[in-house]
Amino acid sequence: MTDRALVPRPRRLSAGLALRRNGAVLALAVLLAFNAAVTPYFLSPGTLNINLTQVAPIGIVAVAMTLVIATGGIDLSVGSLMAIAGALAPIVYAAALARFGSAGLGVALSIALPVLAAIALGWLNGAVITRYRIQPIVATLVLYIAGRGIAQVMTNGNVQSFAQPAFGFLGLGRILGVPFQALLMVAAVAAGAFALKRSLVGRQILAIGGNERAARLSGVPVVRVKRLVYALSGLASGVAGLITVAINSSSDANLVGSGMELDAIAAVAVGGTLLAGGRATVVGTLVGALIIQLVRTTLIANGVPDAAALVVKAALILGAVWIQRQGRS
Amino acid sequence: MPPLLSMRGVAKSFGAVAALTDASLDVARGEVHALIGQNGAGKSTLIKVLTGFHRGDAGTVSFDGAPFEASSPKDAQAKGIATIYQEVNLVGFRSVAENVCLGRRFSKLGLLDIGAMRAEARRLLARFGLDLDVRRPLDGFPIATQQMVAIARAIGFSSKLVVMDEPTSSLDDREVESLFAVIRGLKADGVSTVFVSHKLDELYAVCDRVTIMRDGATVRSGSMAEIPKLDLVATMLGRDLKAVAQGGTTGFGAKGGGARRPVVEARNLFRAPLVSDVSFAVGAGEIVGLSGLLGSGRTESVRLLFGADRAEGGSMALDGRAFAPAEPRDAIAAGLGFCTEDRKREGIVPDLSVRENMTLALMPRLTAAGIVDGKRQRDIVDRFVRRLGIRCSSPEQPIRELSGGNQQKVLLARWLCTDPKLLILDEPTRGIDVGAKGEIQALIRELAEGGLAVLMVSSEIEEIVEGADRAAVLRDGRTVAALAGDELTEERVIDAMAHGSTGSAPC
CATH class of the missing domain: 3.40.50.300 (P-loop containing nucleotide triphosphate hydrolases)
Structure with a gap:
C-alpha cells in the first residue's frame, strides 16, 4: 500500500470502468432500438403505457433495494411484504367501511395501514440484523418465507376482489396521460438519487457499505442507519404491493410480489451498484429496472415463452456481475 | 548430537518487500524454544516457510538429520512438524474424536471406524491428563481444551516438532498452567516445541532457549538463563542500552512544559x-x-x-x-x-x-x-x-x-x-x-x-x-x-x- 497515486492506472481498468458506467445505458438503448424496429406497435402509446405500468413496482422496490445493498446488505423479503400489504388493503377497507361508513376514510386507511405494516416489518428486519448480528440474507429470508404464509393465512388463501375506484387510481389512474404509478416511481428515483448524493444519511449509507468499522469509529450511527434502510425497503414494498393490487382490482396473496426480490436485486446489479456495498447509483437502478422490463416485453411480444425469459434475465445478471468484476483491480 | 531442526540464512521477499533477509533457527531434540520479535520482525514468515505455507527464496533447512522441504502445511505435518495457531483451526461443530483424528484414515470397509477414532482420541488426550467425552462437539469446550485437542491431534501425527504461535493469548492463568504442563510432557517424550509469545514471564517459565528476530533477521540466540529480561527486550527492540542516541531521530522537536490541568x-x-x-x-x-x-x-x-x-x-x-x-x-x-x-x-x-x-x-x-x-x-x-x-x-x-x-x-x-x-x-x-x-x-x-x-x-x-x-x-x-x-x-x-x-x- 505505498505510492499508488503515482502509478498510472492500467488502460484495461479504465475501459472496464467506462463499461460499468455506461454499459447499462448502452444495453437499454440497444433494447429500445431493437424493439422499435422489430416489435409490432412498440412505439404506440398503449404499449409504452403498459411497460411503464408494469415497471413501476419493480422500480420503486429497486430504489430502496439500492440503499439496502449500498450498506452491504440485501432484502429478500420485499415480495412477501408486498403480499402482506396487498392482502391487508381489502380487509382494512371492508372493516373501515363497515365501521365508519365512509368510503373516503376507508380508502385512506386501506392505503395508510398496509404501508405502515410493511414499514414496521422492514424495520423489524433491520432490528434483527443489527441486534443479533444475523447476516441480512438469512434474516430477511425468514420474512421471505413467513411473510407470504402470513398473507395467505390472512386471506384464507382466497383471491380478494377489490375494485374500489379511488383505490384503483394507484394502479389505473393517469395524470396528463402518464400512469400515476410511473410518476410515483420517478419521484422515488429522484428522492433516492438526491438523498444518496447529498443527504447526511445517504453518505453514511455509503460509508457503512464501504467500511463499517471505520464508519462506526467515525461516529456514524450504524445501527440506526441500517434499520432505516430496511424500513425504507418495507415502505417501498408496501406501496408496490398496493399498486399491484390496484392494477389487478384484486388481491391474490399467492401472486402479489412473487419473484419481486429477484427482479429488484437484478435491477440494482444491472444498474451498476456494487453488490458488496459502498458504491451505488439510484439512476443506474432505474435503467436496470427498465432493461429487465424491456427484456420481458421483447421476448413475450416476439413469441418467446415466459419461462425462457427467466433464463435471459439470469444471463443479464451474470453479465452485470461480470462487468463489475472487470472494474475491480 | 546435531539439532533436530536447523534453518540457516533463510530469506523471503514479497514483491519488493523483504520479510526475511537472514533468519536462522536451531532447535535441539526435546527442547522448548522461544521465538520472539516485534511486529514485522519476521517470526510468522519464518514459521510459514518452515511449514511449507511459503517457499523460501534462499537458505537451507535440515530436519531430523536430513534436508527438509515441505510443499504445504499438510506435507510438513506428515513429515513431523505440526503447527498450532492462535485461533484454533479445527471444526467446532464436529466431535472431539473426529477433530483429533482429522486428516488421518480411520476406516473399515470404506466406512468411518468411529470406535477406533474415539479410542485414539481418548488415548492421546489421556497423555495430557484430560478425560473428555470425546463424542461431544468441540466448540462446547473452553478454548484451552480446544487447544489441547489441537495439540493432541498434532501428536497423533507422531510429530517431532510442535510449533505454537501465540497459544496463550486467549487463555487465563490456570489454562496457561495446564498448557505448560502439556509442553513439559512433550519435552519428556522427546518432542520439541517452538513457542511464539510476547509474554516474557511465560517465556522464562517454560522455555529453554530463545531466538530473537528483528527486521527479518535473527539477531541473537542463546539459553534463556543467560539472557536477562532487560537484555532480551533491548535486543528485540534494537536498542543499545549503553549508547542511547542523543538528540533527535524523530521530527518532534522541543518538548512542552510541565504538567497541566x-x-x-x-x-x-x-x-x-x-x-x-x-x-x-x-x-x-x-x-x-x-x-x-x-x-x-x-x-x-x-x-x-x-x-x-x-x-x-x-x-x-x-x-x-x-x-x-x-x-x-x-x-x-x-x-x-x-x-x-x-x-x-x-x-x-x-x-x-x-x-x-x-x-x-x-x-x-x-x-x-x-x-x-x-x-x-x-x-x-x-x-x-x-x-x-x-x-x-x-x-x-x-x-x-x-x-x-x-x-x-x-x-x-x-x-x-x-x-x-x-x-x-x-x-x-x-x-x-x-x-x-x-x-x-x-x-x-x-x-x-x-x-x-x-x-x-x-x-x-x-x-x-x-x-x-x-x-x-x-x-x-x-x-x-x-x-x-x-x-x-x-x-x-x-x-x-x-x-x-x-x-x-x-x-
Missing part, C-alpha cells in the same frame, strides 16, 4: 482479557505516550476511552466529570478523536473521496435539514489539504489511490476538523515513509503546542521518548510505570517493559 483521566481500567489495570491522564497541550510490548493492552486501553469497546471496570473522567462513552459517537460528541493503528481495516473508506473521508466525523455538524452543506464541506477540506500538505490530484480522488502517509494525513484531518479536546493516536506513523513520518510528528507537536491534548500509542520507543512529554508503560495489561521529564529515557522505558518498575511521576 488534566483533560482526561483513566483509572484502573479493566476489560478481559487484555486490559487488567490501566491508568493514565492527559493534560491540555501535552503529549502523553502509551508504551508497551505487543499484546500489553495499549490499543485495547485507548479503545475503552473512545467507546469502541465498553470498560468492564475502572473509571474515566473528562474535564473532571465522569465519562463512560457507550459508542464512539458519544466520545466524538464529547470532543475526542481517535486515529486507529489499522488504517485499512478501521480508518479509510476506500471507495469514498478524500473529501468524504476527511469529513466523515464532522458531517453531522455540516448538515441542515438532513442535507450536507457542500460548500462549507469543500472549504474545510481545501483548508486542511493545504495545511497538512496532502498530496492528491483533487479532493474528489478516491482515498485508496493515495499513499499511506497521505491517507494518514487525511485521517488526522478527519479529527482535526472536528476541533477536538483530546486526540488519541494509535501508531500514528506506522507503515509511513520517512519523510511523511517527520511531517506528521512535527504536526503532532505543533497541535499540542496549540493546546490540544494528545494520547499517543507507539511501539517505537524513540517516538515515545522524544515525542512525549510524559509516558505510561504497560506490561501484561497493567500500567507499570509513569515516567516524566528526566525519567523518560529509553532505558527506563525498556526496563519497565521488561520488569515492570514504577516511576515517580503521577500519570
